[in-house]
Amino acid sequence: MKESDNxxxxxxxxxxxxxxxxxxxxxxxxxxxxxxxxxxxxGWAMNNSHNQKEEVPAHRVVNRKGLLTGKHHFNGTNxxxxxxxxxGIVVIENQIQxxxxxxxxxxxxxxxxxxxx
DNA sequence: ATTTTGACGACGT
DNA sequence: GACGTCGCCAAAA
Numbered sequence: 001m002k003e004s005d006n007x008x009x010x011x012x013x014x015x016x017x018x019x020x021x022x023x024x025x026x027x028x029x030x031x032x033x034x035x036x037x038x039x040x041x042x043g044w045a046m047n048n049s050h051n052q053k054e055e056v057p058a059h060r061v062v063n064r065k066g067l068l069t070g071k072h073h074f075n076g077t078n079x080x081x082x083x084x085x086x087x088g089i090v091v092i093e094n095q096i097q098x099x100x101x102x103x104x105x106x107x108x109x110x111x112x113x114x115x116x117x
Numbered sequence: 118a119t120t121t122t123g124a125c126g127a128c129g130t
Numbered sequence: 131g132a133c134g135t136c137g138c139c140a141a142a143a
Binding site (some may be wrong): 025026027030036037038039040041042043044045046047058061062063064065068069070071072073 | 123124125126127
Binding site for chain 1 (some may be wrong): 137138139140141
């Protein structure tokens with residue numbers, strides 16, 4: 001375990017914080033972690049997420065366009081889309097519909113805790 | 118060790 | 131607004 005993994009760990013942590021029926025983007029997570037332009041690293045972390053002990057809901061993480069770009073990395077099938085649809089998310093042609101409505105930002109999680117403020 | 122690529126995104130043309 | 135290029139950083143060839 002290295003401190004460098006901290007960045008990846010954060011990515012996994014945020015990914016697990018994604019609420020049911022919501023999705024987020026790599027860039028959103030990256031920005032939240034302070035690596036605004038390292039969205040690729042977030043995606044790469046997702047690839048490595050299979051190495052993590054805890055399963056990461058990577059299917060809830062899509063690119064900014066709402067495209068299921070990483071669906072190939074699951075079972076090589078439409079599993080990712082199935083999971084999303086299972087959560088009430090409408091996905092057509094590997095693209096999430098009503099994205100702006102279900103888009104979840106890591107900051108929302110923080111706001112949720114601070115809703116008492 | 119160098120080069121290429123990769124689940125992205127922002128900016129430039 | 132579609133297409134092109136660069137940036138980011140890490141891992142695999």
